[in-house]
Amino acid sequence: MNARKLLTGGGAAGTAVRWGLLTAAVMALLLYVPTPYAAYEPGLAFYTKPLVRAARPDEPGAGAFMLTTVQMSYANAWKSIRSFWDGDIELVRKRDLFRGGSKAEFVERQTVMMRGSQTDAVEAAYMEAGIPYQIEPYAVVVSDAGAAGGALQTGDEIVFFGGRPITSLRELTLALGRGTVSGQAHVAVIRGGKKKEVSIKLSAGATADQQAIALGVRKLTELRRMLPGNAEDEVEIQSGEIGGPSAGLMFALQTLDELTEGDLTAGLRVAGTGTIDAGGKVGAIGGVAHKVVAAHRAGADVFLVPEQNEQEAIAKAAEIGTGMRVIGVGSLREAKRVLTEAGG
Incomplete structure (x- = not known):
């Protein structure tokens, strides 16, 4: 039997071929036809200690700090449909996300913000630890x-x-x-x-x-770079391909832990998110629900979140049934205090 007969014949074989072609066409439509949307989903949690290089690092504690991320991808038709029942998929229009520019420009903006955030994290840690420094x-x-x-x-x-x-x-x-x-x-x-x-x-x-x-x-x-009075207090943060300013709080906590004696984690697996300024103030972030999921999947005991995002984070934690504690903080000093209390 030739291919033409398979396609046009009225027998079972021809029907199977037609259904197969129709299925392939539908799958191609769902998986490969682009949409005007990008999708945010839970990303990964990364240990911050390997990313923070201190000239004189403190001894590792029993716990660990982790920053949390959001995964961004272009949404095909199938992912767009799934978003109606999958609470871990958040759609956003590409034009709103990229603000009229390209994805490459968006990535560059995120990279520059991360570089500035790293400096602010180190400065906030120096101030909290009482370490003299100069700004260059x-x-x-x-x-x-x-x-x-x-x-x-x-x-x-x-x-x-x-x-x-x-x-x-x-x-x-x-x-x-x-x-x-x-x-x-x-x-x-x-x-x-x-x-x-x-x-x-x-x-x-x-x-x-x-x-x-x-x-x-x-x-x-x-x-800018921070130049401490003592070279042994120098800290460098290498974030790799992680972009945006929302890891500032966790970088500051890891830096402070490296600069001071004792275990700032209080023996806990501490995940978190939040921007930070040079004075140690923690600021709101986007995608907090996705980061709650990322922290839960990584086995975190505590999730630190900006005060402005606390209620949304608590609601998401309740929705997924995690035993992880969600704690809102407004500053680096407050984060240090709540960890001491959580460990007690």
């Missing part, structure tokens, strides 16, 4: 180029402006102030690990202290 700016990065898509791109590190080296926002302000902020300017940047020179049109009417506006981008970020 070392780079100015385009953290958000905006949707206009000019010569400068998200993630560009500005190294020269008008022939002058740039390592801080103050130096960029001075460079802009030396002439009228208008016309053309030559800028050297590091992009993708390589040096590149671009010519940009400065925005007319912008003042020297409006650096981002002058350069035609949405936001610039000054990256």
Whole structure:
């Protein structure tokens, strides 16, 4: 029997082939046809100790700190349908997520935010531990180029402006102030690990202290390093491909644990999330329900969460029936205190 007869015949074989082709077509539609959505789902929990390199690390304790992540992927039709009954899938429009830009720009924004968050985590830990330090700016990065898509791109590190080296926002302000902020300017940047020179049109009417506006981008970020008075107190955080600012609290706790005697974990497996500023204040994050699931799957005893996200996290913990304790905190000092109490 030839292929034509299989497709057109009225027998059982022809019917089976037609159903097979129909099934294949439906599966292809569900799995491979793109949708306008991205999907957030629970990610993984990572131990923070291997990511925080201290010059003089403290002895490992009985417990551990873990940061939690959210997994983001493009949603096919099947995942979009599953989201109606699967509470672990959260859909968001790509255009809202990427804010008019590309996925590559989104990743670059997340990377720059993580680099800034690491510095704030170390500074907050130094302040809490009473360790003297100095702040040294070392780079100015385009953290958000905006949707206009000019010569400068998200993630560009500005190294020269008008022939002058740039390592801080103050130096960029001075460079802009030396002439009228208008016309053309030559800028050297590091992009993708390589040096590149671009010519940009400065925005007319912008003042020297409006650096981002002058350069035609949405936001610039000054990256800094903390220089402790004693070299033995130096700490470096290497987050790998983890992006965004929401690991700040857990990095600060791990750094503080490395800088001080004793076991800050109180012998517990402590997962958590939350931004942190240089003064130790913990800020709200997105995707907290997914991170509760990630912490539960990793076997955490305690999940630390920003106060603003506490009720949502508690509700998700109750929904999945975890025995993990969810505790809201507003600062690094408060997180330290609740861990001491939890261990007692």
